[in-house]
Amino acid sequence: MRSMGRIRPGLGLTLSALLTTSLAAASLTDPTAAGASSAAVTDYSITVDPDRAGPEIDDAMYGIFYEDINRAADGGLYAELVQNRSFEYDTADHASYTPLTSWTETTTGGATGTARVVNDAARLGEKNRNYLRLDLRGDGGGAGAGYGVTNAGYNTGIAVQAGKTYDFSVWARTDNPSGTPLTIGLHTASGATALASPLRATVRGDHWTKYTGTLTARATDTTGRLAVTAGGGGTVRLDMASLFPRDTYKGHPNGLRKDLAEKIAALKPGFLRFPGGCLVNTGSHRAYEAPDWERKRSYQWKDTVGPVEERPTNANPWGYNQSYGLGYYEYFQFAEDIGATPLPVVPALVTGCGQNKATDDPELLKRHIQDTLDLIEFANGPVTSTWGRKRAQMGHPKPFGLNRLEVGNEENLPDAFFERFTEFREAIEAKHPEITVISNSGPDDSGVTFDRAWELNRAAKVKMVDEHYYNSPQWFLENNKRYDSYDRQGPKVFLGEYASQDNRFGNSLAEAAYMTGLERNADVVRMASYAPLLANKDYVQWRPDLIWYDNAAAWGSTSYETQKLFMNNVGDQVVPSEASATPSLPSGPITGAVGLSTWATSVAYDDVQVTSADGATLLGDDFSGGDGKWTKATGTGSWQVRDGAYVQSDTGAENTMVTAGDRGWQNYDLNLKATKRAGSEGFLIAFGVKDTGNYYWWNLGGWGNTRSAVEKATDGAKQTMAEDGTKIETGRAYDVRIEVRGRQVTLYLDGKKWGAFTDDKVAEPFRQVVTRDKATGELIIKVVNAQDAAARTRIDLGQGVKVRRTARLTTLQGDPDAVNTATDQPIKPSSSTLDGVDTTFSHTFPANSITCLRIAARK
Structure with missing residues (x-):
């Protein structure tokens, strides 16, 4: 991602x-x-x-890509109904978090006390350090009185169905020698109505013990609350308060939400790629080291196996916490359950997804390579091996049959990535020649990173290369023949992430048209997966998505229905066929006004000149007379004329487009001066502007000032027309020139040709x-x-x-x-x-x- x-x-x-x-x-x-x-x-x-x-056609031609984005795990596929069950949320992870996020104090019968989250030597474990301490005053109103906390779950609350059974568990200890009575109840959001008969238990002893029980819902509600209250006096400590539907997918404990898993299984996927995505290669690659561990670590598989109470939580790069209750064992088990080949992705120690940094620590690299070898042993090793024994202890003596593994994800530093990838590959192939080690080609369908990555992969005879791209529907309709010209003898393609940029049926039509080209080239494209897979409608970081859900229901997008139709009707071999083409007429020249914009950057623009091909002046503005020739198209940003230039000063604003000119302009030259004043990116200079969703812009110093590209927007969805690695310096004045002739565009930076393209694909x-x-x-x-x-x-x-x-x-x-x-x-x-x-x-x-x-x- x-x-x-x-x-x-x-x-x-x-x-x-x-x-x-x-x-x-x-x-x-x-x-x-x-x-x-x-x-x-x-x-x-x-x-x-x-x-x-x-x-x-490979049996694993079409599969699924799972990443914990849009609350795809906790609050999604992972069936746990309690949010922040181990009290590990922290402001270091998210500004709005506290250790009691999703919890509130509650009392019955007049009982009183104090609730606070503690991290001390009485903790449950080294990787589960916080726990809830309830100090009970014992001054309540008799039998049944209690003081404790209520959990609000995810979205609108905890969803339960009438007649269904829910398994409760909590780890607890008490210093009251007589024991501490616990009452566990389910009730509506207002607290006025009980949704199940209460569960009662008595905590005995000042050592951590797991207490379990069941609750049967007497009504259906999507806004439920789970209350845990304690009676009497003294101190009771609680951790890992959990509520699971008994009816998980395939009945597995610590299992998956059934309706979501069934929708995924209905696709009949040939493989399951997990756990990410940007999840894999963002954050620190250091190991968990108590007590001062780094909260924002990359996803590391050893953190996610073993008893759930021994797994740490971690800050997810998509803006929330993940519990690791859904871990590598559960992923392997899910792949097996749905008949899919497991395809894990491990970090290559080069960050991606907008973070461009290579880890230069040979010992850390060595440790991650060994971790990867241990992962293969966990998946495939005999029960007599160290990690095979761990798998067996978790309930699966039989090997999972891992045969493919990917190293890295969307790294934008191809040489640094490939140096480290090579060390992983050599170590894996030396011990496990049966494993296909998959590389990648960066975050886009083309450009400098893409070209260099493919050059390195071809030279090293890598078996398979992962490509990712999210483009406009127009791009997918124009690029059906993308893989027709790929080298049949070179590395195979794994199209690990792709989608067109929206969730409408028009997007699905474009994707389906493109998929016919994937199948036709099944000797090159061996695997493909739409992405992302899941989206909780109340926690959306990314759109489009394949399957949407809330507390009570799950539904497939139009692209889900498209993927399902293709995935359920793949076939074993392509039969050559030809179709007549749609009659076409010339589409005419690029037409449109001009525009200026910024993205998280303050920029000064000056001396804007637009001249026709025959030299006539269409627009001339040195801003000495104000900004009356410009229209603020998006209403964002802070534009003012300052010191004879047009300045956008808000470094937090995104896409601050202002436009000038006529939508009928064609065959013209745009010249201007641009100076970056502050911020994280560079310039956005638009031409061929028809409206806020249809234009071209030269994105100089985009993507965190890592590269530059011309992007074409069609109804808001973009595709890249040309790209290079140009970065923009702060305080330097740049001369920019864009020549538009018919459908040919040529671009100059400081008098030198930067690039050109012809927008003439059908x-x-x-x-x-x-x-x-x-x-x-x-x-x-x-x-x-x-x-x-x-x-x-x-x-x-x-x-x-x-x-x-x-x-x-x-x-x-x-x-x-x-x-x-x-x-x-x-x-x-x-x-x-x-x-x-x-x-x-x-x-x-x-x-x-x-x-x-x-x-x-x-x-």
Whole structure:
């Protein structure tokens, strides 16, 4: 997962508006065609060549990428209902946190006392250092009186269902020689109504003991509260207060939320990549060292195994704490449960995700390499080995069958990364030649880091390289043939993270069109996974996401339905096929106004000149007369004319766009001076501006001033057009020149050519791929029609093919702006049968649709 610095949700998507093609030249009216919209129906053809063998498709072609982002673990897939169960939250992790976050004091029957979180020698363990100390005054009103705390859970509270059983546990000790009675109750948010009969226990002895019991919900509620109160006098200490639904996925203790796990399993993923993402390579790589441990450590697998009460908590890079209750053992177990190959990712000791720092500590590197070898032993080793014994003690004597492992994630320092990756790879392959060690190519689909990383990977004959990119729907429609030109003999591609930038059906159509290219190139792209997987609707750090949920429900996005359709209909081998293209007309020159912007940076702009190709002045502004020629498009930032320049002074504001000129401008030159005054980035100079969501900008010193690029925004979603490693110096005046000619753009910095690009790729809306399912003998034809016109199509299955006259048909269809929500899922599969199938037959694919045809066929 890359840094969020430039990702923003789309502003509303009509996919036909993205296409640079016109269908008017080849349309026919057919109001009776199945699935036809009110738009024209366009003729296409698909020709299948059954005599040629395409590439074999890996059993793990499509999988899932899990990262603890958007509260995907605690409050998500991990079924624990109590937030901050071990009282480890801290202001060092998040400014709003205290050790009693999600807890409040409560009393019954007039009992009194004090509650405070303590870290002293009486703690539960070295990695679980905080605990709750209740000092009871013993002055309450008789039997049943108690003083203690109430937990509010996640989102709106603790969700329970009538008739369901919930397992409670707590570690406790008391100095009262008579023992301390505990009462555990579930009640509504107001406290007025009990949701279950209370559970009672007596704590005895001043040593830590685990107490357990069950609560059965008598009503359904999503805003419940868990209360733990103690009676009598003296001091009682509590830690690891936990409430789990008995009905976890596959019934595992310390298990997974059933509805979320079932939705993931329904995808039939071939692999599970975990635990991240930026989670892996951000933060300190040091080991947990009590008592003064670093709270923001990278995710390290040894912290996450063993009894849950012995696992530390850690500050998640996405802005909240993670308990590590969902750890490596649970990930391996989940992969096994859903029939997926486990694919762990370990840190390479080069930070990524906007942090560009390499660890130069040979002993630390050596320790992490050994940790990785120990991880392989934990997964695969015999029970007689040190870590194999640990796995067996946790309940799984049988090895997990690990055969792939990734080192690193999105490092933006390719040489430093590859130096360390090589040491990991050599150590792993020396002891475990059966393990495929996967490298990566940085955070983007192209650019300096990408090119250098691939150069290093190819030269070293790395077996597989992980690519990541999050781009506009336009990019996905334009780049279906991306992998057609990859070296068939070089490293294989693992597309570990990808998505188009929104959660509408138009995004899913573009992704589906792109996936046909992934399958067609299955000899190069061996694995692919959409990302991110999960999003708690009340804790969103990233959008788009595949599966959304709240306390009570889970629902798939339109992209979930798309992924499920593809993943459930992969096939074993590609069957070569061709489709006719959509007739296209020239899209015309780049047109639009100009703009100035900043991102977390103060900049002074001056001497802005826009001249037409024939030398006529379209705009001239030295700001001596104020800023009257400029419109503040976003309403953010603090723009003022100061000392004869136009200055944006707010270093906290993001995208402070101001614009000038005419949206009809074309074939012009933009010249200006720019000086960075303060902040973390550089300049954002826009051209071809149509509105706030549609423009180009030259992002000089972007991504924390690590590189520069030209980005194209279409309905708010961006794609990179050109890139290099230019960084911007504070206090230095730069001369900037942008020449726009037709669809060709040339850029100059301080009089030297920086780069150029031609925006002339065709966004093809009609795509197909054909595969063969060897087990069923079916041809699987997947067709994407990402346009407002239905596609009447002649399908030729080839000579000498015998087919069953009836085929299975599954379709996703709808408005490109449709979004699946908790209460409405307009995009869902429609299944039917198609009659009249022959070696040659016709079918009309509806407008804005994804279709899977399964045809029984044989030579």
